[in-house]
Amino acid sequence: MSEQIRDEGGFVGEQELALLTHEEETALDRYHRVTADLGNPILGHLGGEALEMDEEAGECLIAFAPRDEFFNPFGSVQGGVVAGMLDSTAAIAAVAKSRFTVITQTLELKTSYVMPVVVHSLKARGRCIRLGRSVIFSEADLFDDKGRLLARASMTGRPVPLDEVRALKRRADDLKRKIAQR
Numbered sequence: 766m767s768e769q770i771r772d773e774g775g776f777v778g779e780q781e782l783a784l785l786t787h788e789e790e791t792a793l794d795r796y797h798r799v800t801a802d803l804g805n806p807i808l809g810h811l812g813g814e815a816l817e818m819d820e821e822a823g824e825c826l827i828a829f830a831p832r833d834e835f836f837n838p839f840g841s842v843q844g845g846v847v848a849g850m851l852d853s854t855a856a857i858a859a860v861a862k863s864r865f866t867v868i869t870q871t872l873e874l875k876t877s878y879v880m881p882v883v884v885h886s887l888k889a890r891g892r893c894i895r896l897g898r899s900v901i902f903s904e905a906d907l908f909d910d911k912g913r914l915l916a917r918a919s920m921t922g923r924p925v926p927l928d929e930v931r932a933l934k935r936r937a938d939d940l941k942r943k944i945a946q947r
Contacts, residue, residue: 795818796865799865805853815827823861823894824861824893825854827854827890827891828886831885841882852920855893866926868927869901871920874919887909891905899923904918
């Protein structure tokens with residue numbers, strides 16, 4: 766069923782709603798629209814959910830709820846999973862700074878583990894330090910539910926225009942279909 770809203774005694778149709786939404790949508794709305802189009806399965810796999818986006822500042826806030834299988838025998842989240850959370854957060858901050866015109870391809874990630882991650886409720890704050898035509902510098906911090914810094918990462922990335930990402934996704938989808946038909 767198409768989404769509709771009531772407006773002064775009538776309904777605004779789906780097309781009008783789309784126009785209205787694009788004019789009045791927030792940065793978080795734009796993020797959800799772009800990821801619905803392209804997908805961002807790793808963020809969901811990591812238990813992540815975007816909470817805030819600030820295009821001007823190039824910042825984002827992501828909540829993470831790591832699953833039990835992410836914890837190592839010592840009772841803390843495995844370091845590679847923590848790095849993935851921080852990488853995703855730093856990349857999303859850069860995407861926000863670009864006003865959702867590029868996707869970030871990570872070239873380098875440096876992660877510092879400050880304290881063991883032993884809780885299931887985490888927040889990560891990402892900031893885009895510099896968004897250039899050929900290189901991106903972003904950072905991300907991971908906090909526990911008491912606001913204590915658990916880990917910090919700095920990321921160097923390459924901006925990939927959204928149209929190029931869509932074309933690559935179409936080619937990958939076509940290849941998957943051809944393989945499935947064999």
